[in-house]
Amino acid sequence: MWSQTIRRLSTSALTRVRHPKLRRSTHYATLTDKDVSFFERLLSSGRTITNPDECLPFNIDYIKSCQ
Numbered sequence: 073m074w075s076q077t078i079r080r081l082s083t084s085a086l087t088r089v090r091h092p093k094l095r096r097s098t099h100y101a102t103l104t105d106k107d108v109s110f111f112e113r114l115l116s117s118g119r120t121i122t123n124p125d126e127c128l129p130f131n132i133d134y135i136k137s138c139q
Contacts, residue, residue, distance in 0.1 A: 087138050 087094070112120050121127050132139045 084135075084137060086132075086136070 084090075108120070108122055112122075121130075128139075
C-alpha cells in the first residue's frame, strides 16, 4: 500500500505546476554569484556543481512534488 502511494505521488505534477499563482515568500533568499563563490572557496576544486541541468536531479524532493 505504501509503495502505491509513493508511486502515485511521484507521478504527480510539481507544486509550481499544480498551483501556478502560489509564490515563494520574500523571506527566502535566492542564490547569488556571491553564494556560489563562497562554496567554491570552501570546498576543494571540482567539488561544486554549478550547471543548473546537472543540479536538477538533486533539487527535487523525494516524492517529486517540490523543486
